[in-house]
Amino acid sequence: MLFKLSTAQETDLLNQPETGMGYQVVEASKVGNYLREKYLVLNSEIVIEINASTHDNVRKVINQGIVAFKASASTITFHAIHVLNEKQFRNSVSEPNTENQKGATDNPVKNATGDEVFIRLSAFDNDRRVDKVKKCLRPGAFTTTMDDYLNCKSTSDDPVERYALPNNDEIKFAFHIQPLKSDTLQQGTVQPANNKRGGGKEVYFANGTAAATFIKQTAY
């Protein structure tokens, strides 16, 4: 979620050093709550929760503009704000510890729901993980979720960065896969790799999917 700070707390943060250019990462607890959590603060005035949606939310603020965003945002009040310096912040994020933060293959295997559609993005019409004869995903293939794909597009994010792809070929195709309840998968977050930031959602199908689960191909 996203918030704005009170004027008093904006001033407090302005008097403290940045974590990086234009932003501070703070550890703080909300008033009335003793749980300390980390937040990203932009320009000492916009607060963004640090989770899998952080990149999307930063993009929202940039696209909307800080002034316009603040006009409609709710105010959050912290107590005991501690600003992390760059080293402290990097140390704190080096060990992903929740399922959502780990790569897909580090998470438990579970069955598909049968009604969820996953998207495989590719620069290739002849993507070799998509079996167009049996109409299925071959074993050992990655996709992303429909939500993440739509978020990537709606926020004009770069799929090569989001999914940490090693080559810069333009993503042109989206293969829509609807696995059966008998198909298994693992879900997680794309880890930084190939000098790309990652952060998108990834889904791994170790055993591929059943026949007729590749339902359509569209342009990216």
Next chain:
Amino acid sequence: MQQQSLKLTDSFINLLVNLPETGMGYQIVKVVLKSGQILHQHKVINSELLMLEPNEKITIKDIDKIELDK
């Protein structure tokens, strides 16, 4: 600069298609050359395009085998 790549033969493609991906659309592999030289941590895109470093001058005939690299 456009990174150079080498199109693999059908036998290597068929091998890699039956091995798991490292990420969406790519695999990280070890390339063993007939000379004995081993190229680690190379990427293959769509199980068919081996990405080469700028100074690597190898042809498909130089490759003995390809395996997934950890």
